[in-house]
């Protein structure tokens with residue numbers, strides 16, 4: 001099965017197939033579930049405490065603006081609100097808008113995986129234009145009129161972007177900066193995540209077109225290419241999300257305009273309305289939250305720092321009686337069996353909700369993620385009501 005490819009003026013970038021998903025882990029196969037969509041199924045008996053999958057670093061991640069000085073941009077370390085000492089800036093983008101790291105090692109690792117400081121510069125541009133945008137009036141996101149169907153409304157809004165692009169073309173380059181929209185804090189978070197993905201597309205394309213390895217650590221890059229291929233196979237929940245929160249279509253269009261006007265010239269070829277909508281949509285049900293308390297993510301007092309996308313880990317469905325557990329150490333994720341697993345049994349994590357609640361409450365919480373929980377426990381408890 002071929003999944004959608006990122007359309008760009010230059011190339012159809014990546015195609016992903018189900019065969020690729022078979023290579024994610026020697027322990028399980030990604031296959032169709034009975035209740036719809038795909039899940040991960042054990043090939044054979046797996047003993048308790050087996051690490052069945054691990055992801056060494058995210059394909060892209062983003063930290064909320066309010067935590068940018070306190071949470072390491074690379075490994076997500078947090079020292080109870082202390083400002084981190086290691087910073088990166090760039091003179092031509094405004095060195096005051098730094099990226100922060102917990103150690104020199106993290107800073108160097110970030111630099112090692114950047115190419116010609118394209119990623120750094122792109123992130124610094126977000127800071128710069130976010131700050132400049134604060135001088136512009138805040139735009140209130142309105143609910144769309146009820147006269148048109150939502151689908152029609154979404155279509156119209158994205159079509160209007162084409163007109164906007166026309167007027168952009170007609171505007172002198174020196175005047176285009178005036179068209180950069182103000183973005184909100186949540187749009188800022190989203191924009192940084194999108195830039196991470198655009199940068200991965202760029203690296204991927206560079207690797208395809210170059211015989212030389214462009215970075216020292218080739219394992220990292222092969223892994224990332226694999227993650228990027230898997231990213232293309234993820235489901236998008238853009239329409240579900242906009243259906244629930246119709247005003248978000250304005251926010252997504254705003255994000256698109258901001259990216260179009262501020263992103264590094266070398267990443268521009270990956271920006272079109274389809275690619276940006278797909279990148280946003282795939283994050284909505286596949287990203288992993290980065291929380292303050294990494295040992296026990298079910299704790300109530302944890303803080304939300306941002307999110308990270310690890311595509312090969314995004315095929316695990318949720319269960320209210322999970323048989324695997326996700327652990328985050330720094331920016332690495334591992335998935336470990338909580339009990340012996342039978343051949344063909346589905347491997348499921350807990351998406352982060354209390355499993356102590358009654359079935360109705362659990363299912364209501366999970367609805368936030370656009371699905372009616374069909375895990376074995378919910379089905380069995382629903383049948384008993």
Ligand SMILES: C[S@@+](CC[C@H](N)C(=O)[O-])C[C@H]1O[C@@H](n2cnc3c(N)ncnc32)[C@H](O)[C@@H]1O
Pocket residue numbers: 035036037038039234235285286314315316317318319369370371372373374375
């Ligand atoms: C991270 S993805 C998991 C992989 C996904 N099933 C797929 O085919 O790409 C999360 C999505 O999977 C589905 N899902 C996960 N757990 C589920 C469950 N317990 N019951 C029903 N659907 C579930 C929902 O559509 C959810 O938005």
